[in-house]
Amino acid sequence: MRRFYKDVTLGEVPGAQTLGYQVLLDGRGVKTVGGAAQLVPTQGLGEALAAEWRRQGEKIDPKSLPLRDMADYAIDVVASDPVTIAAGLIAYAETDTLCYRADPDEPLHARQQAVWEPLLSAFEAAHGITLVRVSGVLHRPQPPETLATLQTKLTTLDPFALAGVEAMTKLAASLVTALAALDAADGEEPLALWQAACLEEEWQAELWGRDEEAEERRARREADFLRACGFARLARC
Incomplete structure (x- = not known):
């Protein structure tokens, strides 16, 4: 498609409760x-x-x-059915990558403990929850109260942040990673x-x-993860 506009501006649109922002292409709002x-x-x-629109040739x-x-x-x-989106993400919490470790006698287990345990412990402390760690591949359920707390957290997100968290969760196979990225302090x-x-x-x-x-596939997934994180965090600023 040929570029059909010259000027790209950002308009402020008053809503029922809050102010919204809309990209304008030659004065016409993007839909x-x-x-x-x-x-x-x-x-x-x-x-x-x-x-993005300004960068087009x-x-x-x-x-x-x-x-x-x-x-x-x-x-x-997302805005039309955030409850279903949140429920789908809770399924990832049941089998979160950071909770599933190799058997303790395997060398990989030591690295998982060193890298994942500090992240998981910090996440638990931040949200007041407990997550079950599993060695091996056999599934063990997470505590219902933990899942309920995470469900509540997800339902407080606006559709834009929730969309970003969903994308990050699927890419990382980890709801913990996605929510930690969303809530990371400036500079982290x-x-x-x-x-x-x-x-x-x-x-x-x-x-x-x-x-x-x-390696190329992982690089693309990394770029997608960081972009989704940026999108979600920009939606909250």
């Missing part, structure tokens, strides 16, 4: 795929969306508008959380060598 006005909750997220590359796609998803899908690096979630992949690469295609 979602579903036809709704693409209103986002913060100026920071609005500016990030506007930057003579032809529009849809693949270079990932934040636009995430905003569409948040408005058209979400990349370190992503790398922790990929510990087993890195372990296998060190043992058996690196496969170029696998």
